[in-house]
Amino acid sequence: MDNRAEVSAFLKSRRAKITPEQADMPVHGRRRVPGLRRGEVAVLAGVSIEYYTRLERGNLRGVSDGVLDSLAQALRLDETEREHLYELARAANTGPARARRHPKKTPVRPGVLHIIEGLRDQPAYIRNYRTDVLAANPLARALLCTVFEVEPANTSRFVFLDPRAPRFYPDWDRVAREAVGALRVAVDRNPGDRELSNLIGELSTRSSAFRTLWGAHDVRACADGTKRFLHPVVGELELIHETLDVPGDAGLCLTVYSADPGTPAADALKLLAASAATQSQADNAA
Numbered sequence: 501m502d503n504r505a506e507v508s509a510f511l512k513s514r515r516a517k518i519t520p521e522q523a524d525m526p527v528h529g530r531r532r533v534p535g536l537r538r539g540e541v542a543v544l545a546g547v548s549i550e551y552y553t554r555l556e557r558g559n560l561r562g563v564s565d566g567v568l569d570s571l572a573q574a575l576r577l578d579e580t581e582r583e584h585l586y587e588l589a590r591a592a593n594t595g596p597a598r599a600r601r602h603p604k605k606t607p608v609r610p611g612v613l614h615i616i617e618g619l620r621d622q623p624a625y626i627r628n629y630r631t632d633v634l635a636a637n638p639l640a641r642a643l644l645c646t647v648f649e650v651e652p653a654n655t656s657r658f659v660f661l662d663p664r665a666p667r668f669y670p671d672w673d674r675v676a677r678e679a680v681g682a683l684r685v686a687v688d689r690n691p692g693d694r695e696l697s698n699l700i701g702e703l704s705t706r707s708s709a710f711r712t713l714w715g716a717h718d719v720r721a722c723a724d725g726t727k728r729f730l731h732p733v734v735g736e737l738e739l740i741h742e743t744l745d746v747p748g749d750a751g752l753c754l755t756v757y758s759a760d761p762g763t764p765a766a767d768a769l770k771l772l773a774a775s776a777a778t779q780s781q782a783d784n785a786a
Contacts, residue, residue: 503591504558506717510588511556513717514575515541522576544574560592580685584719587688608635612746616640616754621773623739623757626746629686630696631656631679634752639769642776643731643757656683656699660707670728670736680713681720688719690751727757733775737768 516535520527525540536544542552547567555563555571568589572582608626616624616637623643625636633644633653641648646668647658659665659672659679666672683700690696703710728738739757746752759765 503560503588506558507560507588507592508556508558509715510584510717511571511575514577514581515556518576523574541571541574545570547571560589562593563589580681580719580721584684584688591691608752609749612749612752612754619756621769623769624754626752626754627655629690629751629753630654630693630699631683638776639773640757642733642772642779643729643769645732654699655679656703660703660710667730670730675727676709677713677718678720678722680710680716681718682722684714684717684719685721731768731772734768734772737765739765739769 515538516533518535520531520536520540523536523540523544525536525544531537538552538556539549542549545552545567547555547570568585572585575581577585612626613635616626616635619637620639623637623640625640625644626634628634631654633647633655636644636648636653644653646662646664647653647655650658650662656679659669659676665675669675683696686696687700700714704714722743724740724742726738727741728736730736737759739759741755741757743753743755746754759769
């Protein structure tokens, strides 16, 4: 990734999202930009317009933490966006990352596998920062059945390249934005990962939706929330999800879905578990 181009595009995209009214800035005359002007951001950050112009041209070399904090406050960056800005500054000061090849699959420790296998009533799976699904319990495989039809399973490829994804995820637009935002965080933390770069290139080449969202330069960290599915077996269900980093395994995270007891989603999960068990018995008997 070209660090200067990424810095420039990110700062411009954040500046464009803030109106003068939101920043309590006076409005004079006709404006040619949708958000704040460079000079207005400079005033809010407490730097000269010349200095801010240098930053927005992509040069973060030698920028202090104090300036980065002031810039983040001026642009109203959330925690994930602020960390993205700091990652860009670190990359600018350490030079271009050398491309490195990682193993396509990081082994999942037996103890972690026991954890997800023990969650019999909750879909649970392990993925890496490239969104490859490395391990899943039977209920997760049943829930994400369409994702697992293509091996190796990769949630980003499914979201953007499988024509069934918009139906499988009724809130596909939100799911897609979250997927792109998470990949941007992954690129921040692993700038020299060749397989990750190849994934971004593949999605950019094959999906116009991905190209558009990637060009928005949004970053997201989705640790929890709800997700709706339109499942081919049990129909529509809305599940709570939690995503946690796996201690001791950098880049791996555990996602667990659940439903409140007595809800239609809980009944659907029970039905899905029974269906998966029946299918497993049929497969073993074959």
